[in-house]
Amino acid sequence: MTDAHQPRGADMTDAITVEDLTVRLDGTLIVDGVSLTVAEGEWVTVIGPNGAGKSTALRAIGGLLPYTGKVFWHGSPIDRMHRRDRAKAIATVMQSPVVPPAMGVYDYVLLGRTPYIPPLGRESASDLAVVDEVLAALDLEPFAGRRLDTLSGGERQRVFLARALAQGAGILLLDEPTSALDIGHQQEVLELVDRLRAERGLTVLATMHDLSTAGEYADRMILLAGGRVVAAGPPAEVLTETNLAEHYRVRVRVIAGERGPLVVATRPQPNSTQKPIDQTISPL
Ligand SMILES: Nc1ncnc2c1ncn2[C@@H]1O[C@H](COP(=O)(O)OP(=O)(O)OP(=O)(O)O)[C@@H](O)[C@H]1O
Numbered sequence: 001m002t003d004a005h006q007p008r009g010a011d012m013t014d015a016i017t018v019e020d021l022t023v024r025l026d027g028t029l030i031v032d033g034v035s036l037t038v039a040e041g042e043w044v045t046v047i048g049p050n051g052a053g054k055s056t057a058l059r060a061i062g063g064l065l066p067y068t069g070k071v072f073w074h075g076s077p078i079d080r081m082h083r084r085d086r087a088k089a090i091a092t093v094m095q096s097p098v099v100p101p102a103m104g105v106y107d108y109v110l111l112g113r114t115p116y117i118p119p120l121g122r123e124s125a126s127d128l129a130v131v132d133e134v135l136a137a138l139d140l141e142p143f144a145g146r147r148l149d150t151l152s153g154g155e156r157q158r159v160f161l162a163r164a165l166a167q168g169a170g171i172l173l174l175d176e177p178t179s180a181l182d183i184g185h186q187q188e189v190l191e192l193v194d195r196l197r198a199e200r201g202l203t204v205l206a207t208m209h210d211l212s213t214a215g216e217y218a219d220r221m222i223l224l225a226g227g228r229v230v231a232a233g234p235p236a237e238v239l240t241e242t243n244l245a246e247h248y249r250v251r252v253r254v255i256a257g258e259r260g261p262l263v264v265a266t267r268p269q270p271n272s273t274q275k276p277i278d279q280t281i282s283p284l
Pocket residue numbers: 025026028030048049050051052053054055056057
């Protein structure tokens with residue numbers, strides 16, 4: 001297994017290679033020299049506290065934000081790839097994508113097939129078959145005729161994933177893909193992605209906040225804090241009480257589960273070093 005964050009040049013067996021990725025937003029350094037690799041067929045999940053730079057890093061790796069450093073997909077520098085080839089190589093599900101509110105679910109998922117439809121051409125029967133297959137796999141058939149703006153947050157999140165899967169790309173970038181889903185749909189979606197990974201060799205780079213769930217599905221994890229990689233490796237090496245206490249500033253218990261470490265946050269002890277409330281709130 002490769003080290004998650006050692007730069008070593010683009011390797012054809014790596015689906016994603018990132019070297020010294022740096023992103024500034026409005027002059028502020030947000031991602032600070034991140035290097036990582038994701039092998040073909042591997043699932044790597046980036047974790048880290050709010051504001052750590054996870055979404056920003058993922059957007060840059062997906063070619064959606066300007067950056068300095070190097071990003072390769074399947075050994076090709078992305079800044080030299082044609083837009084259509086990019087869309088066939090990588091599909092992204094970012095948080096709160098902007099969508100035409102009046103658009104129907106079926107048409108939105110069909111947008112995933114755009115890179116396969118010739119200019120001025122129409123979608124083929126096989127494009128429609130892919131959309132039907134994806135809608136069925138995500139339990140979305142009953143919603144096919146509905147407008148996007150009539151769906152619940154969780155239903156919409158599944159539609160965003162459906163569009164990405166319809167794209168048929170070999171690499172999936174998922175930014176908190178299950179944050180709005182109930183526990184049943186969360187497991188269903190992650191199992192589906194994992195099955196596609198096994199059947200089609202899909203590569204997954206995701207961000208997730210639910211640490212136990214993240215650890216159950218990822219081959220490797222990367223802990224980001226302050227825009228930098230502070231830990232990387234298999235879930236059991238990253239999800240440690242020491243790492244989580246240091247970077248999330250929370251007291252946790254990590255218990256060995258069947259499929260990976262289970263992380264439980266515990267309340268501070270009453271005699272901990274926290275100041276009494278009456279010393280931290282100014283009197284009115
Ligand atoms: N235009 C901007 N100018 C300055 N700072 C910005 C700008 N856009 C985003 N940021 C900051 O960049 C930091 C990283 O944001 P990002 O969304 O990548 O974090 P994240 O790790 O995904 O967080 P979360 O877990 O809350 O989703 C945040 O502190 C955010 O406020």
